[in-house]
Amino acid sequence: MSGPPLIAGIELGGTKVNCILACGPDAVQDEVRIPTTSPDETLAAVEAVLDGWNGFAAIGIASFGPVSIDRASADYGHVLATPKPGWTGADIARRFARRFDLPTGFHTDVTAAALAEAKWGAGAGLADLAYVTVGTGIGVGMVAGGRPVDGLTHAELGHLRPVRASGDEWVGVCPFHGACIEGLASGPAIRARTGTAAEALAPEDPAWDGVAHTLGQLLHALALTGVPRRIVMGGGVMTGMPHLFPRVRAAMTRSLGGYVSLAEVADADTYVVPAGLGGRAGPLGAVVLGTQALAAFTDR
């Protein structure tokens, strides 16, 4: 067989599941959307979709978190403690691997989106990338050498505690940390602080200064990991908000203070860019996860 393999990709989200049969963004054979209800009902419906498809060589699953991605753990591929009714402890990855007897890749939806952006999106051709989604929550996925950066678990860098802008003592909305990155700059944080949804907040509203400062601190941290050759930002708060990118870039550059002198980081306009795949990053990321699981299986 020549060309990339055909993969069944599943993006398991909190309200819907995107199923895609594809080799890549230019070779999509089918797409099906299913509402997320109970685990059994939802996963059975996904299995029925895959039963109707032919010729896929592997499965990739991009799941809402938290999930166990630790292959050394008994709960690998399961959803961990989540407020979502019925989903705590749900087995995802092993269920599909058993049911279809195929190599099955599994990771968070954010990590999957990072993989897709690095392969086909705003970081196409870059083996090392960070992806940040700013929406209901703030998620970070990192890719190094074309693979997810992980170990014990997946990244949760949206919960870093940033240094505060001078004089800003707003307490934030994160139930765990108050004023962590997510607690200060997510969609719900912006609404809580201003009474207005992010998409309706005027560009000149001073609350954006705090958001830009906070996200700049996150980018400062990501640059200091040494991993990304580019940082791709998406999600509801970033999308369609052209004024925000220059402010976030400036906040990062100001915070780094010239410390990382590499040209890639110094040119903030090309270092921090909008996502290229939009809502397709998740399901396409699931395709990358399936492709990598297949390659790992073949290499064994």
Next chain:
Amino acid sequence: MSGPPLIAGIELGGTKVNCILACGPDAVQDEVRIPTTSPDETLAAVEAVLDGWNGFAAIGIASFGPVSIDRASADYGHVLATPKPGWTGADIARRFARRFDLPTGFHTDVTAAALAEAKWGAGAGLADLAYVTVGTGIGVGMVAGGRPVDGLTHAELGHLRPVRASGDEWVGVCPFHGACIEGLASGPAIRARTGTAAEALAPEDPAWDGVAHTLGQLLHALALTGVPRRIVMGGGVMTGMPHLFPRVRAAMTRSLGGYVSLAEVADADTYVVPAGLGGRAGPLGAVVLGTQALAAFTDR
């Protein structure tokens, strides 16, 4: 050939070079120490040491930073801009690879120490680990799947800007960031704040609270990367300071606020531990780098 290969390891430090001919900590055939002077003089002296050794299959170099570890870059294996006279732009890795025509691994001294601690030290047997050295500077090395976590460059997470402890507005000593982690908790920071060297500062001195808070913020960040199964801490400020570990662990746990609920992280006493290899982590890390370079060459 059976058993691990014999490697020439070179830890290139700011004041001295540790050369080691070894397969591992229990199979050291020779160790030689050379003062660090000019690049040409120093590296020629190291070459002369290696000329006198027989049977090594690869070379590993653990260098002071900043260095380029980007194989896609023309300056791979070179020292980048450094205040150290004569060393900016010095070619290290390619010089040794050419001279000895052997696979040559190259990374920072901190990353090398992380590799050694993960293989033979306080994280022996763990494929995913973070190593933090707190001394003249604060350095972080991360290992995932037994390999350095990197991409564009090596980690510089000692320069994160931590959220400050309530009421603490000390400006810190980092020339780039003032109150970054290194600017607040390194040896020079402690001396600048208290007038006393860290090793002479009484455990009940209130300055330790700020140091513990700051290092707790760094550990919070490292845990949120998702990578480490354990965090190993060494360096002059941590070593021989038994009161500091419990305080740093408590600061991390307080800051995470229960967010990472995995048992590995929740048990802070086993999650954050003292380094196991002491001053030998650097040269032994160079041996790991050489071993990995040899394996990559053999796999080609």
